[in-house]
Amino acid sequence: MTSHTPAAPVRFGLLGTGPWAQRVHGPALAAHPGTELVGVWGRRPEAAGELAKELSTQAYDDVDALIADVDAIAVALPPDIQAPLAVRAARAGRHLLLDKPVATTVDGARELAEAASEVASVVFFTLRFSAAAAPWIDEQTGRDDWYTGRVDWIGSIYAPDAQSPSADSPWRRERGALWDVGPHALSVLLPVFGDVSEVTGLRGQLDTVHLALRHASGATSTTTLSLTAPEQASAVTAELRGAHGITELPEVWGDGPLASYGTAIDALLEAVRTGEPHPCDVRFGARVTEILAQAEAALR
Structure with a gap:
């Protein structure tokens, strides 16, 4: 370039x-x-x-x-x-x-x-450009002793009473959480754990999916993805575990x-x-x- x-x-x-x-x-x-x-x-x-x-x-x-x-x-x-x-x-x-x-x-x-x-x-x-999340991701990327972790992005834009402008998006409705919020989860997991060598998956209710990933580093991770969860059940969370302990993603959105x-x-x-x-x-x-x-x- x-x-x-x-x-x-x-x-x-x-x-x-x-x-x-x-x-x-x-x-x-x-x-x-x-x-x-x-x-x-x-x-x-x-x-x-x-x-x-x-x-x-x-x-x-x-x-x-x-x-x-x-x-x-x-x-x-x-x-x-x-x-x-x-x-x-x-x-x-x-x-x-x-x-x-x-x-x-x-x-x-x-x-x-x-x-x-x-x-x-x-x-x-x-998340990679959020004032709250990005420094945390960068800090975890510098360590090489990870054992396992998870990133869950459970949204509710298609819940019955939701009022999200994204609900009118045809491609999101067609492709579901895997393609809409799956990229966000991978954007955290890949820099921390390394590239993915194996993927397995299980479908949950509606568009919900659960993925288990094996990384080139030897670590494993999981992610649960949904756009159709009840509003009271929606959240974005991440937890990483390694020899140095357990760390959790701080407040996600920062300044918006x-x-x-x-x-x-x-x-x-x-x-x-x-x-x-x-x-x-x-x-x-x-x-x-x-x-x-x-x-x-x-x-x-």
Whole structure:
């Protein structure tokens, strides 16, 4: 990857107009001192126009025209729409700020990783950029005597009385917790325990899944994932055990997703400046997709 020291703010295009783009991606990109939000593209032109007006930028009808006008793209789209657009942007030499999972097919993820080999990239795994969780993950990654651990992401966006804007997401409803919150769990387990060599799984109620993972380090881990749990049962927890004792994930959200996304923008700008790959780059994102596909096969 070639380094690039920008003399001016990095020009971004935003792809997507849904709740996440409205609440997080767009406002963070518009407010960040190191970025210029050049424009917004969406699958619904009227939504792109409305969001562009809110963000004091312009709407684009042609995604390739937006890609041509910027240095980097940020994507807030379903993964299998994100992946081919990100490939087009990377092949045009544009840096990438993507959401997880980068794709839900192994071929799509590998094509993207190959296309992005010459640009800077960051995938927004929320916990890895949270002011509360990220330092804890970094601290645990520096130890080599882990025995076992677990990360459970038990959500309730599809519980009967839930009021989550994500509940209207067709891809989440179709792919379930494995693909929506499974990437978050793996983003903690992989840096701490190492790559996964074996996956087994068991289906629970509705979209709930339980995975057991064997890591290259010899440690094992488990994760329980759900989007359909009762609200009173929902929580994000992590516990790691090793020769030095037991440690638990602190308060997860820190200052909230807007601040975390701002940190992800910082990370991409640093990768652009130095040419050094970020640990949460597209190649890491592709590996997460490979493991989730392996888990999906095991669950069948």
